[in-house]
Amino acid sequence: MTSTLLSQRARTQLYIAGEYVDGTSGRTADIVSPVTGETIATLPVPGRDDLDRAVTAARLAQDQWRRMGVWQRAEICHRVGDLLSARIDELARIQTLEQGKPLAESVADLEEAAKLFHLHAEDAVRLHGETLPSNDPQKRMWTFYQAVGTWAIVVPWNFPVLMFTEFAAPGLATGNALVVKPPTHTSLALLTAVEILEEAGVPKGLVSVLPGEGDFGAELVTHPGIDAIGFIGSSATAEKIVRSAGLKRAIIEASGNGPLIVLDDANIEAAALAAVRGAYYNAGQVCCATGRVLVHADVHAEFVAATLKASEEAVLGDPFAGTTTLGPMNNASTAAKVDTHLEEARARGFDIRTGGGRSSGYPTDLYYEFTVVDNVAPDSLLNRQETFGPVLPIITATSDEELLRLANDDALGLQSGVFTSDMNRAYHFVENLRTGQVIVNDSNGFWDINMPFGGVGGKRTGWGRIGGVHTLIDMSDLRTGVLHLGR
Incomplete structure (x- = not known):
C-alpha cells in the first residue's frame, strides 16, 4: 500500500537479488511521515530466508563482478551516477517526505550521491600497488588490491541515500557486493533509487536492500556469508556490532559531539x-x-x-x-x-x-x-x-x-x-x-566528498574512513605476489 503523497514510481517492496519482492516473513511495517503524520507506505519486514537469499545471490554475483576489468566497472559506476542525477527531483521529494529535512537539503544529498559514483569510478582506475625490492635477488615482489567480498552495509536514517552511496560507490568500483540494511522508516528513497543499478549494468544479485530493525541487523552482520561490515550510526550500536562480528573487516563511523x-x-x-x-x-x-x-x-x-x-x-x-x-x-x-x-x-x-x-x-x-x-x-x-x-x-x-x-x-x-x-x-x-x-x-x-572522514584513536567514534580514495582502500584487500626467478 502506498500513499498518494508519494511518487507513483516509489518502490515499497524489498529489493533482493535484483527483484522487488514482498519477502517471506508475512509481516509488514507502516512508514509514517514526520512531515504530515500520515502513513505514507507499508513495507514488508524481511525474514531469515530473505537474508539468506540476498547473501547467496551477492556472493555468486561478486565472484563474477570482481573478475571484470576495473575500467569496465568504472564505466558502469559512471552510468549509475548519470542515472541518479536524472532522478534527483523525484527522489528528493520522497526523501523529504519520509525523513523531514528541507527539500533543498534532500536535493543536495542526491547531488552529492551522484557525484560519489563518478568520483569513485575515477579513484578505482587509479588504485594501484607497487613493486617492492626483495632481499633475495631471485625474487620479485609486488602488491595489488582486490575486493574484500560481500559487505553488510548498515546505514542510518539521517542521510538515507547519501550514506548508502558512501559505501556503494567505492564498494562497487572495487569489485565488492553489498547487502544493505537501512532503517525501515526511511527506506523508500533508497529502495526507489536502487532500481537504476540494473539499468546501468550492475549484475543482478550484487546489491540487495532489506530494510529492518535491530534484530535483523544483528542477523545480517553475523551471517556466515558476510565478509565485512560498513556501519554509520550511533556508538552504542557500533559497539554491539563489533562485539558480535568478531574478526570481520569493518568500517565504523559512529557518533560525534563536535x-x-x-x-x-x-x-x-x-x-x-x-x-x-x-x-x-x-x-x-x-x-x-x-x-x-x-x-x-x-x-x-x-x-x-x-x-x-x-x-x-x-x-x-x-x-x-x-x-x-x-x-x-x-x-x-x-x-x-x-x-x-x-x-x-x-x-x-x-x-x-x-x-x-x-x-x-x-x-x-x-x-x-x-x-x-x-x-x-x-x-x-x-x-x-x-x-x-x-x-x-x-x-x-x-x-x-x-x-x-x-x-x-x-x-x-x-x-x-x-x-x-x-x-x-x-x-x-x-x-x-x-x-x-x-x-x-x-x-x-x-x-x-573527497575528504577522509572518520574518528580518532582512543575515542568511541570508530575507525576507517568515509570519503575519497581512502574508502576504496578500506574496502579492498592489499595483496602481495612473490615470484621466484631462479630454476
Whole structure:
C-alpha cells in the first residue's frame, strides 16, 4: 500500500537479488511521515530466508563482478551516477517526505550521491600497488588490491541515500557486493533509487536492500556469508556490532559531539553564523553537527549577541516550502532525547536565549524550535552527550588550554572546528584536538566528498574512513605476489 503523497514510481517492496519482492516473513511495517503524520507506505519486514537469499545471490554475483576489468566497472559506476542525477527531483521529494529535512537539503544529498559514483569510478582506475625490492635477488615482489567480498552495509536514517552511496560507490568500483540494511522508516528513497543499478549494468544479485530493525541487523552482520561490515550510526550500536562480528573487516563511523571553539581573536560574526548553521542543518541530526560551542570568555557576550542574530536564519516550517531551512525532527525517540537535555538545562538554571521546545500548530509534534542555551555547565547532558537536535549549547572558558581540555574531555572524537585569526594557534588546535578532522574558520559541520572522514584513536567514534580514495582502500584487500626467478 502506498500513499498518494508519494511518487507513483516509489518502490515499497524489498529489493533482493535484483527483484522487488514482498519477502517471506508475512509481516509488514507502516512508514509514517514526520512531515504530515500520515502513513505514507507499508513495507514488508524481511525474514531469515530473505537474508539468506540476498547473501547467496551477492556472493555468486561478486565472484563474477570482481573478475571484470576495473575500467569496465568504472564505466558502469559512471552510468549509475548519470542515472541518479536524472532522478534527483523525484527522489528528493520522497526523501523529504519520509525523513523531514528541507527539500533543498534532500536535493543536495542526491547531488552529492551522484557525484560519489563518478568520483569513485575515477579513484578505482587509479588504485594501484607497487613493486617492492626483495632481499633475495631471485625474487620479485609486488602488491595489488582486490575486493574484500560481500559487505553488510548498515546505514542510518539521517542521510538515507547519501550514506548508502558512501559505501556503494567505492564498494562497487572495487569489485565488492553489498547487502544493505537501512532503517525501515526511511527506506523508500533508497529502495526507489536502487532500481537504476540494473539499468546501468550492475549484475543482478550484487546489491540487495532489506530494510529492518535491530534484530535483523544483528542477523545480517553475523551471517556466515558476510565478509565485512560498513556501519554509520550511533556508538552504542557500533559497539554491539563489533562485539558480535568478531574478526570481520569493518568500517565504523559512529557518533560525534563536535565542539566548535571560538578564540578571542576570531571573526565573531563568521563564527556565530557557522555555529548556527552547523546546529540547525538537518535539524541538528548530523554526526558532525555543532553539538556545543566553547567560547573564550573575553568574546562571550559579543558571540552570544551575534549568535542570536544569526539564529534568524533557522526558519522552522513545512520542509517543502522554499523559505523553510529547518524541518521537523525525524522520530519520536530522538526528539525525546532533546526534551531530556533541555529539561535538565531548565532545572539547572542555564540561560535559554531562544527556542526551548517543540512548536505547536504543525501536523506532528516533531517540529522543534531552534534553541540557543548559554552558560551551560561542562558536566551537563548538553555537553557530555550528543544531543542530535537543533540545539546550540554555549560554554565559556578563559584560556586556550582550558578550551582544549574541555573539547577533548569527551568520549567521542569525530570532527571539531576552531575560529582564530592566528595560524600558529590554529595549528596548535589542529594537532592537539582529539578528533578525526579539525576545520579551521568554518563550521565543524563541513564535509567534502573527497575528504577522509572518520574518528580518532582512543575515542568511541570508530575507525576507517568515509570519503575519497581512502574508502576504496578500506574496502579492498592489499595483496602481495612473490615470484621466484631462479630454476
